[in-house]
Amino acid sequence: MEATIAEKIFSSRCGREIRAGDVVMAPVDAAMIHDITGPLAIRVFREMGGERIFDPRKIIMLFDHQIPADSIPAAENHVFMREFAREQGIHNYDLREGVCHQVVMEKGRAAPGEIVVGTDSHTCTYGAGGAFATGIGSTDMGFVLKFGALYFRVPESIQVEANGTLPRRVGAKDLILSIAGDIGADGATYKALEFVGETFRSMDMPGRMTCANMAIEMGAKAGIVPPDEAAWEYITARREIEPFDLASDPNAEYAEYRQYDVADLAPQIAVPHNVDNVVDVDEVAGTKVDQVFIGSCTNGRFEDLAEAAEVLGKEQFAEGVRVIVVPASRDEYLKALRAGLIERFVEAGALFEAPCCGPCMGGAFGLLAPGEVSLSTSNRNFKGRQGSTAASVYLCSPATAAASAVYGEITDPREV
Numbered sequence: 001m002e003a004t005i006a007e008k009i010f011s012s013r014c015g016r017e018i019r020a021g022d023v024v025m026a027p028v029d030a031a032m033i034h035d036i037t038g039p040l041a042i043r044v045f046r047e048m049g050g051e052r053i054f055d056p057r058k059i060i061m062l063f064d065h066q067i068p069a070d071s072i073p074a075a076e077n078h079v080f081m082r083e084f085a086r087e088q089g090i091h092n093y094d095l096r097e098g099v100c101h102q103v104v105m106e107k108g109r110a111a112p113g114e115i116v117v118g119t120d121s122h123t124c125t126y127g128a129g130g131a132f133a134t135g136i137g138s139t140d141m142g143f144v145l146k147f148g149a150l151y152f153r154v155p156e157s158i159q160v161e162a163n164g165t166l167p168r169r170v171g172a173k174d175l176i177l178s179i180a181g182d183i184g185a186d187g188a189t190y191k192a193l194e195f196v197g198e199t200f201r202s203m204d205m206p207g208r209m210t211c212a213n214m215a216i217e218m219g220a221k222a223g224i225v226p227p228d229e230a231a232w233e234y235i236t237a238r239r240e241i242e243p244f245d246l247a248s249d250p251n252a253e254y255a256e257y258r259q260y261d262v263a264d265l266a267p268q269i270a271v272p273h274n275v276d277n278v279v280d281v282d283e284v285a286g287t288k289v290d291q292v293f294i295g296s297c298t299n300g301r302f303e304d305l306a307e308a309a310e311v312l313g314k315e316q317f318a319e320g321v322r323v324i325v326v327p328a329s330r331d332e333y334l335k336a337l338r339a340g341l342i343e344r345f346v347e348a349g350a351l352f353e354a355p356c357c358g359p360c361m362g363g364a365f366g367l368l369a370p371g372e373v374s375l376s377t378s379n380r381n382f383k384g385r386q387g388s389t390a391a392s393v394y395l396c397s398p399a400t401a402a403a404s405a406v407y408g409e410i411t412d413p414r415e416v
């Protein structure tokens with residue numbers, strides 16, 4: 001039988017032929033827990049009578065949402081997790097490395113063909129490298145910590161094919177926002193989104209990560225880019241693994257097909273308060289912004305910062321706009337530092353913060369007051385996502401964020 005990439009990954013990991021719709025107990029190749037959801041997973045593991053975790057080498061532990069601790073409960077969570085890591089022999093990246101999804105990818109902890117879970121909805125990011133990766137709840141993670149396996153209902157797939165070359169200053173984020181606008185916030189619920197076509201094939205790994213990251217914003221269980229040379233190059237630079245072929249069969253069965261030609265794509269904006277409220281930038285150009293956030297697991301990589309810096313050029317950020325730039329990880333931070341980007345952002349008036357989730361979730365800092373408007377390169381714009389429920393969050397690409405930060409209002413980066 002011809003199979004999709006998602007079906008093939010489950011078949012290979014379970015050692016028998018698996019079809020979409022099957023409910024299987026599948027082994028987990030890696031499991032990520034962070035400072036917010038980790039403590040609950042550990043408590044569930046204990047309640048289940050857990051003493052030793054299934055394999056400490058397969059656990060990725062780190063802190064990124066509330067770092068450095070922004071409250072006493074957060075500090076207590078960190079202490080609790082550090083103790084668990086010591087007791088179980090887990091390598092804890094602690095608060096040094098950055099946002100969980102960036103760190104998992106950059107440390108080579110998710111590889112093509114693997115099943116990877118994390119107690120965070122954007123775990124689907126690792127599909128950029130050909131893993132079947134999905135966010136799970138802390139209760140499920142308690143089970144994974146004990147048994148190293150989990151029940152899955154193997155998803156049907158939606159194939160999204162994109163062809164053509166993205167225009168200047170239009171990038172992966174614009175493409176995925178446009179796809180989210182079409183599919184809708186629940187249009188891919190429990191499906192695997194498979195990204196194929198020449199646009200994805202010529203996209204760099206950071207761009208693929210931006211796209212896979214937002215699969216969950218359409219309700220998808222996973223977002224997968226079939227691994228090609230670029231993906232294998234990325235992973236083999238980080239861990240010892242022999243490349244192999246992994247792609248859907250030509251006649252595999254899909255729930256749906258969607259096709260895009262990106263040659264004329266305009267910069268896209270998700271306007272408040274849903275990710276699928278997507279419009280071309282010119283429909284909202286001129287909207288005044290109070291805060292601009294460039295960062296997150298969606299768009300906090302070096303390439304994103306470099307694109308923003310290129311659009312910024314020698315300009316200053318507009319008076320009255322708070323520009324917050326947060327690299328997604330220590331590695332990305334160092335690359336930005338060495339390339340002189342940090343100096344440029346700070347000179348132009350930005351606050352440059354250490355790697356963490358930052359204002360993305362309205363957690364640690366950068367919260368909005370009622371009535372304020374934020375333009376953000378992150379992935380969610382629900383009411384209250386970045387502070388007050390009476391504030392507004394618009395989502396965009398790093399290029400649009402930088403252009404808008406210079407003019408103090410939503411601006412088409414192609415005109416800068």
Ligand SMILES: CC(C)[C@H](C(=O)O)[C@@H](O)C(=O)O
Nearest residue numbers: 036037065119120121122361
């Ligand atoms: C805190 C965590 C559970 C949450 C998620 O799962 O996505 C967060 O990272 C987010 O982006 O809202």
Ligand code: SF4
Nearest residue numbers: 099296297357360361
């Ligand atoms: S950067 Fe934002 S979306 Fe990503 S893990 Fe952190 S809070 Fe979640």
